[in-house]
Amino acid sequence: MNELGDKMEFVSAGDIEKYAYCPLSWWLSKEHKSVHKNGVKKHFEAGKELEEIKRKEEKVRLYERFVLLISVAATVAALIGLSFLYGKMEKTWNIFFIILSFLWLYNSLFFLYKAGKSSILKPRYEKIILLSSVGAIMIATFSIVFSLPPSPEIGRFIEILAFLWVVSANLIFYRTLNISEEIVEKKIKYAPLEGEIEYIGNSKEGKEMESQKYGLRGKPDYVVKIGNDYIPVEEKSMGSNHPRFSHVMQITAYCMIIEDVYGNAPPYGIIKYADHQFKIPYEERWKNMVINIRKNMLRDREKGEAHRNHNNPKKCAGCSRREYCPERLA
Ligand code: SF4
Known part of the structure; x- marks a missing residue:
């Protein structure tokens, strides 16, 4: 039994x-699969493009981390190099800086502890931890290095090293900008720029998602992460100037699966037609309708019919x- 109190059938x-x-x-779709070759081809091509965007975005994020690390390392190296070029530091100042670095490090550990307790704030705390750890390491390094005797040779060597790091950070940064520009044009078709492509269902690797809670499963075309929200997107090859009821039910089912899988209810799902797109709010009334449809479907499955x-002939006329x-009206 699932949380809705019925049989655990997906x-x-x-x-x-x-x-x-x-x-x-x-019922008829079980025996007569209708395959729209054009639609399948378009879905597959979109999936390939989304995978490319995702891959490049991951590369950009990796490069950005490289640039940050190399820049910090180059700054630290440049300052250490300077300290070798210009003399020693007084003992009192040395002790002061060592105490400061310990306090700073303690501060990092405090945020590390807080980050471990809160998964929502983790990314924000991680940045504070990174910055405050770098600060602590810098202060500790200076207090040690400044107490050493000056050495122009070592100083010059470290300064050159720092310069080379700065050059490489700039080259990587330039490459990152190029890749970002390549992505922007393609990405805008699928998601807002601040969003991340989290999941791609319309690709060979796209795995089916399951909700134990609602007894639903499926592969939305793709899922975009905007802030802390995971938004399912369903693409339809047909055109329409209004959201179709059956498609609203489908996108609501995806919202329910996402709510269970990610532990966070999406505020809406998106249906994209060839000519229009619609944000469908994830509302209780739609959710209850999906639950009812699922119940009726299980009942019919058991009855075998x-x-x-x-009584809408127009519906039959457009039915694949x-x-x-045997019951068609047109
Ligand atoms: S033709 Fe009409 S009655 Fe038959 S399956 Fe399609 S919509 Fe239903």
Whole structure:
């Protein structure tokens, strides 16, 4: 039994979409798969492009970390080099700096402890830890190095080393800018620039997500992380100037899966048609409808039959299973 109090059977978000359109369409889809070759090709191409964006974004993040580390190392090296060029430091100052570095280090450990306790604030604390650890190391290093006798040779060698590091940091930074520019144009089609492509379902590697809590599973086309929110996006090859009910049910099912998988309910999901896109708020009323559809689907599965639940000939006229349907109205 799951949290909804029914049998622990999984239903896919794709089947929720079919059932919401017409229960009989879902039933017929088991035997008659309708494959829109163009749609599949477009999905696959979008998946490949998204993977490329994700790969490049990871590269940019790695390069940015390199640039930061090399810059800090070059600054420390330059200052150490200077200290070798110009004399010793008084003993009182030396002790003062060693105490300061210990206090600083203690401060880092405090934030490390806080970061371990809070997963939401972790990224913010990690930055403070990094900066304050670097500060502590710098102060401790200066207090030791300044107490050593001056040595112009060592000083000059370290200064040259620092200069070379600065040059390499600049080269890496330049490369990072180039890659970022390459990404921007492509990414804007899929996600806001501040968002990260978190998951790609429409690719060969895209694994199905499962919600034990709601008994749902599926692969949204992709998921974008904006701040702490994970937003599912579903692309449709057809055009539409309004969100279709069955698609709203499908995107809500993805929101429910994401709520369970990431432990954070998304504020909305996105449906992208060929000509328009819509933000569908993740609301209780849609969620209850998905829960009901899933229950009816399990009931029909057990009965071994499903029937048309509407009197709309237009629906039948646009149905991809019309050809095989014994209850069609058009
Ligand atoms: S043709 Fe009409 S009744 Fe038959 S499956 Fe499609 S929508 Fe349902």
